[in-house]
Amino acid sequence: MNATVARPAPPPPDTSEIDLLGRHAKPSQIVKALDQYVIGQDEAKKTISVAVYSHFKKIAKSERDGIPIVKSNVLLIGPSGTGKTLTCATLSRIVDVPFVTAEATSLAQTRFVNEEIDAILQRLIDKAGGDIARAQHGIVFIDEIDKLKAPDAKAHSASGESVQHALLKIMEGSQVKVAAGLYIDTTNILFICGGAFVGLDEIMSQTHGFGFIATSDDENKKILDRLNTRVKPTDLFTYGLIPEFTGRLPIIARFRDLTREMLVRIMTEPKDSIYSQFREIFANEGVELAVERKVFEQISELAIEYKTGARSLRGLFEELITPILFVVPDHPEIGKVLIGSLFTDPKLVGRG
Numbered sequence: 001m002n003a004t005v006a007r008p009a010p011p012p013p014d015t016s017e018i019d020l021l022g023r024h025a026k027p028s029q030i031v032k033a034l035d036q037y038v039i040g041q042d043e044a045k046k047t048i049s050v051a052v053y054s055h056f057k058k059i060a061k062s063e064r065d066g067i068p069i070v071k072s073n074v075l076l077i078g079p080s081g082t083g084k085t086l087t088c089a090t091l092s093r094i095v096d097v098p099f100v101t102a103e104a105t106s107l108a109q110t111r112f113v114n115e116e117i118d119a120i121l122q123r124l125i126d127k128a129g130g131d132i133a134r135a136q137h138g139i140v141f142i143d144e145i146d147k148l149k150a151p152d153a154k155a156h157s158a159s160g161e162s163v164q165h166a167l168l169k170i171m172e173g174s175q176v177k178v179a180a181g182l183y184i185d186t187t188n189i190l191f192i193c194g195g196a197f198v199g200l201d202e203i204m205s206q207t208h209g210f211g212f213i214a215t216s217d218d219e220n221k222k223i224l225d226r227l228n229t230r231v232k233p234t235d236l237f238t239y240g241l242i243p244e245f246t247g248r249l250p251i252i253a254r255f256r257d258l259t260r261e262m263l264v265r266i267m268t269e270p271k272d273s274i275y276s277q278f279r280e281i282f283a284n285e286g287v288e289l290a291v292e293r294k295v296f297e298q299i300s301e302l303a304i305e306y307k308t309g310a311r312s313l314r315g316l317f318e319e320l321i322t323p324i325l326f327v328v329p330d331h332p333e334i335g336k337v338l339i340g341s342l343f344t345d346p347k348l349v350g351r352g
């Protein structure tokens with residue numbers, strides 16, 4: 001399809017209905033709330049929900065007993081566009097704590113890593129409306145952590161390794177000065193790191209040798225499979241992260257490639273799905289938009305070819321819709337738009 005007219009700006013996601021469960025949410029409640037926005041990735045959702053649940057439990061206990069917590073930061077591994085950032089952002093809304101994201105690569109491009117890190121924490125405070133106590137219970141998501149491989153040192157920029165060291169300090173918990181006389185304590189901030197870690201599976205297949213235990217039993221086989229798919233700290237070390245850093249990320253959740261079926265669901269199922277957003281835009285014109293399942297399947301096929309996870313879905317869908325949305329407002333007699341395929345013209349039905 002040829003869309004030459006300007007695209008409508010995507011409507012902001014509808015977050016008004018999100019279940020604000022607060023910090024005392026149970027893991028199962030968190031997963032249920034995540035399910036409304038994040039399709040699939042069940043294993044990762046469970047791992048993250050339990051991590052967040054126990055994180056806030058530990059904080060509560062430490063505030064009761066006055067003993068500092070031993071934090072378990074989280075590492076999310078998975079291909080681009082499969083929902084890592086979306087999951088963290090949604091999660092922080094569910095548990096109602098301030099949330100910021102940062103990219104490890106931009107930390108590695110500056111000579112002033114510590115200033116950049118201070119800026120991240122300052123953003124967290126801003127998100128908390130200036131309330132430092134609230135910011136100290138926030139979540140910081142640092143993406144592209146896999147790009148911090150140790151030997152990647154470049155002149156005039158921080159090496160991946162020095163960025164890892166700088167991050168270690170705040171992940172461990174430290175007092176960071178954000179403004180004159182103003183400090184933020186990072187002890188209770190949950191750090192979630194993310195990365196695609198391309199090539200990790202190869203490393204794992206070379207280093208994982210649990211297969212030698214002879215087993216005929218199905219259950220044992222399952223346990224072996226689990227052990228073999230589990231990412232070990234040594235795998236991350238082989239990948240290029242320093243041991244101290246992998247040691248601070250004891251919880252690992254893996255995001256899987258999205259299947260065609262999941263891509264179709266992403267466009268149609270979440271509360272703020274692309275389809276429901278555009279149906280609403282048409283509804284505002286008094287027009288019903290009906291897109292057949294086949295269209296979503298065709299878009300998913302293209303998205304899989306583009307290898308950007310779910311990222312290209314919106315663009316592809318908008319390319320389909322834009323020419324129609326260009327015409328519809330000029331024709332009040334149109335009551336319904338039916339799209340049956342990417343490769344046939346949409347049917348414009350008059351008001352009955």
Ligand SMILES: Nc1ncnc2c1ncn2[C@@H]1O[C@H](COP(=O)(O)OP(=O)(O)OP(=O)(O)O)[C@@H](O)[C@H]1O
Nearest residue numbers: 037038039079080081082083084085086266310311
């Ligand atoms: N599992 C999913 N369920 C619903 N939507 C998804 C899912 N995965 C991706 N999306 C859609 O794709 C967009 C991009 O996903 P997201 O930003 O979470 O990717 P990512 O895994 O963080 O990728 P990257 O590694 O490139 O940062 C999201 O804003 C969302 O619209």
Ligand SMILES: [Mg+2]
Nearest residue numbers: 084085086143
């Ligand atoms: Mg991301």
